Amino acid sequence: xxxxxxxxxxxxxxxxxxxxxxCFGSEAMFTYDxxxxxxxxxxxxxxxxxxxxxxxxxxxxxxxxxxxxxxxKAGDPEDQKTIITGDKLLEEFHFLVVRRPGYEVTKTSEDxxxxxxxxxxxxxxxxxxxxxxxxxxxxxxxVRKRNGLPQGFTRIEGLVxxxxxxxxxxxxxxx
Numbered sequence: 514x515x516x517x518x519x520x521x522x523x524x525x526x527x528x529x530x531x532x533x534x535x536c537f538g539s540e541a542m543f544t545y546d547x548x549x550x551x552x553x554x555x556x557x558x559x560x561x562x563x564x565x566x567x568x569x570x571x572x573x574x575x576x577x578x579x580x581x582x583x584x585x586k587a588g589d590p591e592d593q594k595t596i597i598t599g600d601k602l603l604e605e606f607h608f609l610v611v612r613r614p615g616y617e618v619t620k621t622s623e624d625x626x627x628x629x630x631x632x633x634x635x636x637x638x639x640x641x642x643x644x645x646x647x648x649x650x651x652x653x654x655x656v657r658k659r660n661g662l663p664q665g666f667t668r669i670e671g672l673v674x675x676x677x678x679x680x681x682x683x684x685x686x687x688x
Contacts, residue, residue, distance in 0.1 A: 514681070514686075515531045517674065517677050518673070519531050543598070544562070544602060548560055549605075559607065562602075562606055563609045565612075566610060566618050567616040569628075569631055575602065575603055576599040576600045576632070577597055578598065579595035579597055579599075580597075603634065604632070605634075607635075608632065610636065612646070614648060656672060660688075
């Protein structure tokens with residue numbers, strides 16, 4: 514589905530690629546683990562994690578995100594299956610922050626970007642001269658929510674690329 518979206522929305526020269534790194538594993542990967550794997554497989558590529566300002570609110574703290582504890586084994590306490598690696602994620606990887614309506618980030622004189630308090634490698638999405646970012650408040654959560662309602666497919670038409678909509682319909686996804 515991601516490949517369909519990227520292929521239909523961007524030119525082949527646009528610097529966004531889809532990876533199948535976690536498609537064939539037995540479980541979804543945690544963000545830090547996935548980015549670390551990608552960095553290992555592609556050492557000459559700089560990976561940037563794109564987030565919206567909704568992830569920079571009081572009730573969300575990226576520094577507390579978990580990863581799989583690869584040292585955990587059967588018989589160990591269940592609460593040790595994961596370890597906190599969000600601090601490493603913020604230190605090791607760059608983040609591109611996109612403004613989302615309704616989710617503001619407070620700027621101060623000490624932190625004119627408003628991003629330094631979250632981590633050293635967060636940067637705002639800046640548009641080239643004479644261009645404006647077309648802001649939206651679309652999220653995968655909203656697509657799943659709308660698709661679960663009666664007439665679900667018609668409620669997401671226009672929100673996702675036509676090829677993605679067809680893929681969702683054919684696969685009976687998000688029902």
